[in-house]
Amino acid sequence: MAQNMMLYWGSGSPPCWRVMIALEEKKLQGYKHKLLSFDKKEHQSAEVKALNPRAQLPTFKHGDLIVNESFAACLYLESALKSQGTRLIPDDPAEQALVYQRMFETNNLQQKMYDVAFYKWHVPEGEQQESALKRNKENLVTELKLWDGYLEKMGKGSYLAGKNFTMADVVCFPIIAFFPRLHCPKEQCSRLMEYYEMVKDRPSIKASWPPHWLENPVGPDTLKNL
Amino acid sequence: MAQNMMLYWGSGSPPCWRVMIALEEKKLQGYKHKLLSFDKKEHQSAEVKALNPRAQLPTFKHGDLIVNESFAACLYLESALKSQGTRLIPDDPAEQALVYQRMFETNNLQQKMYDVAFYKWHVPEGEQQESALKRNKENLVTELKLWDGYLEKMGKGSYLAGKNFTMADVVCFPIIAFFPRLHCPKEQCSRLMEYYEMVKDRPSIKASWPPHWLENPVGPDTLKNL
Numbered sequence: 001m002a003q004n005m006m007l008y009w010g011s012g013s014p015p016c017w018r019v020m021i022a023l024e025e026k027k028l029q030g031y032k033h034k035l036l037s038f039d040k041k042e043h044q045s046a047e048v049k050a051l052n053p054r055a056q057l058p059t060f061k062h063g064d065l066i067v068n069e070s071f072a073a074c075l076y077l078e079s080a081l082k083s084q085g086t087r088l089i090p091d092d093p094a095e096q097a098l099v100y101q102r103m104f105e106t107n108n109l110q111q112k113m114y115d116v117a118f119y120k121w122h123v124p125e126g127e128q129q130e131s132a133l134k135r136n137k138e139n140l141v142t143e144l145k146l147w148d149g150y151l152e153k154m155g156k157g158s159y160l161a162g163k164n165f166t167m168a169d170v171v172c173f174p175i176i177a178f179f180p181r182l183h184c185p186k187e188q189c190s191r192l193m194e195y196y197e198m199v200k201d202r203p204s205i206k207a208s209w210p211p212h213w214l215e216n217p218v219g220p221d222t223l224k225n226l
Numbered sequence: 227m228a229q230n231m232m233l234y235w236g237s238g239s240p241p242c243w244r245v246m247i248a249l250e251e252k253k254l255q256g257y258k259h260k261l262l263s264f265d266k267k268e269h270q271s272a273e274v275k276a277l278n279p280r281a282q283l284p285t286f287k288h289g290d291l292i293v294n295e296s297f298a299a300c301l302y303l304e305s306a307l308k309s310q311g312t313r314l315i316p317d318d319p320a321e322q323a324l325v326y327q328r329m330f331e332t333n334n335l336q337q338k339m340y341d342v343a344f345y346k347w348h349v350p351e352g353e354q355q356e357s358a359l360k361r362n363k364e365n366l367v368t369e370l371k372l373w374d375g376y377l378e379k380m381g382k383g384s385y386l387a388g389k390n391f392t393m394a395d396v397v398c399f400p401i402i403a404f405f406p407r408l409h410c411p412k413e414q415c416s417r418l419m420e421y422y423e424m425v426k427d428r429p430s431i432k433a434s435w436p437p438h439w440l441e442n443p444v445g446p447d448t449l450k451n452l
Contacts, residue, residue: 053372054334065323072326080319093306097291100298107333108280127355146279 001081005031008048008059010038012210014110014174015070016058021170022074024204027085035211071103074170086204088167099161102150102168109147110175112140117182117222137226144179144189151191157198165202173199181213184223227307231257234274234285236264238436240336241296242284243400248300250430251396253311261437297329300396312430314393325387328376328394335373336401338366343408343448363452370405370415377417383424391428399425407439410449 005028009016023031036042036057044055052059052068060066060073062080067073078088090096115136120128151158161168176196179189186193199205213219231254235242249257262268262283270281278285278294286292286299288306293299304314316322341362346354377384387394402422405415412419425431439445 053375062323065320067323067327069327069330072323072330075326076319076323079322093302094291096305097288097293097298097302100301101293101295104295104298124357127358129353131350132353149279 002028002030003032004063006061007031007033008036008043008051008057009033010036010043010057011212013038013057014178015056017174017177017208017210018070018171019058019060019073019077020208021173021204022077022088022167024207025086025088025165025170026077026081028077028081029207071171074167078167086165088165088170090164090166095162095166099166099168102161103171106168106172106175109143109172112136112143113175113178113223116140116226117178120222141188141226144184144192148189148191151195156194158195159199160195165199169199173205178219179223181219182223183219183221184226188226228254228256229258230289232287233257233259234262234269234277234283235259236262236269236283237438239264239283240400240404241282243403243434243436244296244397245284245286245299245303246434247396247399247430248303248314248393250433251312251314251391252303252307254303254307255433297397300393304393312391314391314396316390316392321388321392325392325394328386329397332394332398332401335369335398338362338369339401339404339449342366342452343404346448367414367452370410370418374415374417377421382420384421385425386421391425395425399431404445405449407445408449409445409447410452414452 002023005023007016007019007023009020023029036045036048038057042048043057043059048057048059049055051061051066054068056068058070058073059068062076065076067076074088089099114122116133119133119136123132150160154162157163159165159169160172173196176192177200178184180193180196228249231249233242233245233249235246249255262271262274264283268274269283269285274283274285275281277287277292280294282294284296284299285294288302291302293302300314315325340348342359345359345362349358376386380388383389385391385395386398399422402418403426404410406419406422
């Protein structure tokens with residue numbers, strides 16, 4: 001089945017990374033893939049646009065099916081291959097509710113991290129304002145406290161939605177990995193950093209680690225002054 | 227089962243509305259609920275905060291389970307009550323892939339609509355910039371063309387992910403409903419407006435129509451100059 005899959009991806013893109021973790025967890029090693037360069041604008045190539053009118057990565061194809069939104073691709077893989085590899089959405093309603101809840105709360109953490117870490121890339125130079133960046137930082141600190149509180153409540157050694165690695169971890173880990181890389185002070189998210197240390201060597205995550213992070217393990221310090 | 231459910235909601239909030247449509251579609255009429263006022267900041271009450279550390283609406287409880295993210299609550303309801311009411315996530319892999327894809331693309335449409343329609347509410351007065359609002363408008367026009375293109379391709383009378391009403395419609399309709407309400411020129415999204423006319427009288431949608439929209443059917447004209 002994996003031979004029938006094709007992923008266009010960019011190194012370090014959290015949406016790409018989460019689809020790659022899902023592919024690894026579902027034992028789909030051997031899927032076809034093409035690493036594209038955002039810097040060279042390769043994601044805007046005709047090849048990608050033919051499959052993805054947004055010209056974004058990931059762009060994912062399984063046979064004739066195209067699923068480009070990362071959450072959609074992850075849910076599709078779990079549903080299509082429920083009994084293969086890691087079970088990422090549990091059957092138990094209480095467990096399932098928490099997995100979905102943390103999955104979609106990830107959008108908050110992602111947006112707030114982007115609003116600080118990539119502020120200077122996403123906001124045109126003439127529109128950048130110190131007051132906005134300051135507020136973004138405060139919002140991110142509040143968000144981090146929330147996640148630290150979740151982990152604190154779940155107890156040591158817990159994954160994001162309980163005792164098992166689930167889809168919540170698949171979609172959120174690629175965001176969490178930016179905090180140590182971009183020099184976020186540990187005290188702003190000590191529980192999340194314990195979680196990061198626990199999960200970072202998991203085979204699915206190691207196998208999909210962004211190649212340019214391997215080449216340059218230390219990232220810019222955009223989260224240093226949080 | 228519905229008697230065991232409690233929804234805290236705000237009138238006109240798309241995330242609240244989509245959970246209410248899902249509850250109607252899954253034949254859960256009779257669920258308990260409490261309408262709160264954003265203007266009076268009732269969503270920040272202790273009652274809500276005890277269930278939702280983000281102090282946001284919707285806040286949704288089923289027995290002891292709490293699921294506050296709207297996408298999470300919708301997926302949870304479908305999964306817990308798969309065979310009750312409307313089947314919102316189809317079994318067929320190709321149909322399912324498209325439902326998930328459009329569901330999560332809704333976040334793009336939502337964010338781009340908010341970035342124009344609520345610009346003056348979300349950006350502090352001293353930070354508002356004409357150049358940013360202009361770009362937001364251009365991005366929204368591009369986004370609308372994409373959705374119009376999807377509907378054009380699917381053919382007349384189609385729902386967002388095919389011939390049946392699915393979870394894609396549940397989560398996206400509350401966003402689409404803002405375009406006519408806020409005076410978006412019809413020619414910017416003619417197919418979407420045909421879709422809107424087709425779906426707006428569906429029982430689940432009529433039953434959950436925002437009460438303050440019923441009282442004041444004409445909204446502000448924040449999307450007029452798109």
